[in-house]
Structure formats: structure tokens, C-alpha cells
Amino acid sequence: MRGFVILVTLACFASAQHQALIDYLERRLLAIEDRISLWHEQTTRYASELRELKQQMVSQLENLDKEKEALRTNLDGVGTRVDRVERELDYLETQNGAQPCVDVDDKLIEQQVTQVKEKQKAKYLKLTDCSDMISSIKAMKILKRVGGPKGMWTKDTSRASGKIYVFNGTDEDTVNQFPSLQDFTRSPGMSLSTDLKLPSAWRGTGHVVFNHHVYYVSLAEEISVVKYDTRNNSVTDSAVFPVQDHVPVYGLTPDTLMDLAVDEEGLWAIYATRQNEGHISVAKMDADSLDVEQMWDTNCPRENAEAAFVICGTLYVVYNTKQPGRSRVQCLFDVNDMVSNEEAPLVYFPKRYGSHSSLKYNPQEQLLYAWDDGYQILYKLIMKKKLEI
Numbered sequence: 001m002r003g004f005v006i007l008v009t010l011a012c013f014a015s016a017q018h019q020a021l022i023d024y025l026e027r028r029l030l031a032i033e034d035r036i037s038l039w040h041e042q043t044t045r046y047a048s049e050l051r052e053l054k055q056q057m058v059s060q061l062e063n064l065d066k067e068k069e070a071l072r073t074n075l076d077g078v079g080t081r082v083d084r085v086e087r088e089l090d091y092l093e094t095q096n097g098a099q100p101c102v103d104v105d106d107k108l109i110e111q112q113v114t115q116v117k118e119k120q121k122a123k124y125l126k127l128t129d130c131s132d133m134i135s136s137i138k139a140m141k142i143l144k145r146v147g148g149p150k151g152m153w154t155k156d157t158s159r160a161s162g163k164i165y166v167f168n169g170t171d172e173d174t175v176n177q178f179p180s181l182q183d184f185t186r187s188p189g190m191s192l193s194t195d196l197k198l199p200s201a202w203r204g205t206g207h208v209v210f211n212h213h214v215y216y217v218s219l220a221e222e223i224s225v226v227k228y229d230t231r232n233n234s235v236t237d238s239a240v241f242p243v244q245d246h247v248p249v250y251g252l253t254p255d256t257l258m259d260l261a262v263d264e265e266g267l268w269a270i271y272a273t274r275q276n277e278g279h280i281s282v283a284k285m286d287a288d289s290l291d292v293e294q295m296w297d298t299n300c301p302r303e304n305a306e307a308a309f310v311i312c313g314t315l316y317v318v319y320n321t322k323q324p325g326r327s328r329v330q331c332l333f334d335v336n337d338m339v340s341n342e343e344a345p346l347v348y349f350p351k352r353y354g355s356h357s358s359l360k361y362n363p364q365e366q367l368l369y370a371w372d373d374g375y376q377i378l379y380k381l382i383m384k385k386k387l388e389i
């Protein structure tokens with residue numbers, strides 16, 4: 001009986017202890033569950049906040065991208081407008097209040113011509129042994145805007161003439177002839193000019209006027225050079241250029257099949273053929289007979305070339321980009337081997353312009369007559385001796 005009582009007491013005690021343990025464990029579990037649910041809540045909140053933040057970032061990035069794009073288009077537009085305004089300003093400057101300026105310039109040019117005349121006797125030997133090369137381009141003068149985007153203008157390089165010739169377009173047959181540079185600049189449009197109707201159409205912008213004769217490039221069956229006397233309006237001579245597989249000589253000026261140039265030594269042809277693997281060739285021509293005297297293949301590439309000219313027997317090739325930028329002389333070839341391409345200076349044209357559809361050198365004035373998108377521009381060159389590099 002005593003034993004039974006002890007047992008029951010023990011059992012009661014054990015069950016009470018057990019209950020306490022269970023209660024304790026339950027409390028702990030509840031506390032842990034609370035905390036877990038709190039964590040869960042917090043994690044969900046953090047996750048959704050993070051998601052929101054991410055979405056905001058993405059949409060802001062998208063906006064930034066859009067703004068960047070808009071800014072870039074704006075900048076492009078502004079660049080083009082600035083170019084245009086610059087050009088118009090230069091043009092207006094030469095038009096307004098610039099009449100005296102033009103006169104002064106004409107006088108300057110006349111002075112140069114007379115200076116050349118005076119020095120002629122002393123310098124005559126030099127003319128056959130000419131050794132000038134370009135050092136830089138000193139100044140630019142926009143004289144006028146007459147004609148279409150492509151064309152060519154020049155002064156007759158014979159000293160006695162001084163007449164200005166305008167070849168508007170790349171496939172026409174009527175040249176506008178002005179009595180002088182002054183008449184050209186003060187003429188409203190072409191009104192002070194007389195028409196010179198050639199017997200056939202010219203092709204491209206590669207023509208010259210030299211000693212009262214127009215030498216123009218024409219294309220009948222083959223490329224030929226026609227020599228036309230401006231004094232009695234008659235063809236003096238015409239010759240097929242003796243080269244096969246012609247390709248347009250300048251990559252950026254595809255209308256110009258072949259280019260002609262005049263320098264101190266006479267008449268040159270600048271051309272390209274399929275054989276010379278994308279490079280420009282040059283030939284010395286006899287201005288009287290139109291015979292080709294000698295030919296050279298240069299290492300100047302056709303690609304991105306827009307024009308070229310010859311000074312003292314050195315060919316200068318001018319390059320640009322397809323999106324017209326700043327033109328520069330970036331390759332030269334000296335037929336006398338006095339100056340190599342590596343030692344030549346990189347000559348940039350002033351300001352940024354469209355592109356030159358022609359550049360014609362006048363050896364008496366040391367000026368380049370340029371046609372840029374219908375504008376007629378003069379560039380004044382600074383020269384140095386070839387051997388003083």
C-alpha cells in the first residue's frame with residue numbers, strides 16, 4: 001500500500017514536470033514562430049522594395065539612354081547648323097560692306113602679279129627650275145555663290161588675259177566668261193558674263209584655262225582633251241587620252257573622270273586606271289600638241305580623295321571624308337624626287353567646309369580657285385623651298 005502511494009506520487013510528480021517542460025517548449029516554439037513570421041514579413045518587404053528599386057533604376061536608365069540619343073541628334077543638328085551659319089556669315093561678310101574689301105583684295109592680287117612681273121627677269125631661270133612647295137594655307141576668301149553644288153572656276157593663267165571662267169555643273173557645254181575677277185565678284189549671278197558655247201559637253205570638273213585656251217575633258221567614245229581657242233571660238237586640237245581602263249580619278253568626286261592642272265611647268269593630267277590598283281597617276285602633257293610626254297604612277301590612293309593640283313612638278317592630293325569634314329593635303333608625289341611623302345607637312349584647309357568639287361592652282365598668284373557647294377573660294381598659299389624641309 002505504501003509502495004502504491006509512493007508510485008502515484010512519483011507519477012504525479014513526473015507528469016507535472018512533463019507538463020511544465022511541454023509548456024516551456026510550446027512557449028519557446030511560439031516565440032520562434034513569431035520571430036520567423038517577423039523575418040518572413042521583413043524579407044518580403046525588403047524583396048518588394050528591392051524589386052521596386054530595380055524597376056526604378058531600369059526606367060531611369062532607359063530615360064537616360066533616350067536623353068543621350070536626343071542629345072546626340074541635337075548636337076549633330078547643331079553642328080550642321082553651325083557649319084552652315086559659318087559659311088553664310090563668311091559669304092555675307094564678303095558680300096556686305098565688303099566691296100572695298102574685294103577691291104583691296106583685287107589690288108593685292110594685281111600687286112602680286114606686277115611683283116611677279118617685276119621679278120620675272122631675275123626669276124626666269126627659276127621658272128624652269130621651280131622648287132616651291134606648299135608650307136601652309138594662309139587665308140581663305142569666299143567671293144561668291146553662283147551655280148550648283150558641283151562645278152569649277154578659274155582664271156586664265158596667261159598674264160595678259162585675267163579673265164574668269166565658270167564651268168557650272170559636270171555635264172554642260174556653256175562656259176560663263178567674265179572680263180575680270182572684279183566683274184565676277186560684283187556681277188549679280190552670271191549677268192556680267194558672256195557665254196562661251198563649246199562644241200561638245202564637258203565631263204566632270206577637271207578643266208583648265210591656259211594661254212587663252214580652254215582645255216576641257218570630254219567623253220565621246222573615249223576620254224579626250226579638247227583644246228579650244230577663246231579668242232576666235234574654235235577648236236584648236238583634240239586628243240584621246242592614251243590610256244585604257246580609266247576609272248574616275250578621285251573616290252569622293254566620281255563625276256571627274258580625269259583632272260587637268262596647270263603649274264609653273266605647264267599642263268598636267270591627273271587620272272587613274274584599273275591597273276594601278278586604286279592609286280592616282282599623273283602625266284605631263286604638251287600644251288601645244290596635247291601629246292603626253294611622260295607618265296608616273298603615284299602611291300597616292302584614290303579612296304577618299306576629293307581633288308588634287310600640281311605645283312612645281314609636285315602633285316598634291318586633297319582628302320576628305322564621306323561625311324564632308326576638313327579637307328587636307330595628305331599625299332604628294334614629286335616627279336623630280338626632291339621631296340618625299342614622309343617629309344611633307346600635313347596641310348589642312350581653313351575651317352570646316354563641305355567638300356571641294358574642284359581645286360585649281362594659279363601659278364602666277366599662288367592661289368587655289370576652289371568650288372565648294374556652289375561657293376567660289378580663293379585660298380592663299382604660303383610656299384617654301386623644297387630642300388628647306
Ligand SMILES: *[C@@H]1O[C@H](CO)[C@@H](O)[C@H](O)[C@H]1NC(C)=O
Nearest residue numbers: 146147148149168169189190
Ligand atoms: C548651275 O547649274 C545648276 C545645276 O547643276 C543649275 O540648277 C543652275 O541653274 C545653274 N546656274 C546658273 C547660274 O547657270
Ligand SMILES: *[C@@H]1O[C@H](CO)[C@@H](O)[C@H](O)[C@H]1NC(C)=O
Nearest residue numbers: 229230231232233234235236
Ligand atoms: C584662231 O586663232 C588662232 C591664233 O590666233 C589661229 O592659229 C587659228 O587658226 C584661228 N582659228 C580659226 C578657225 O580662225
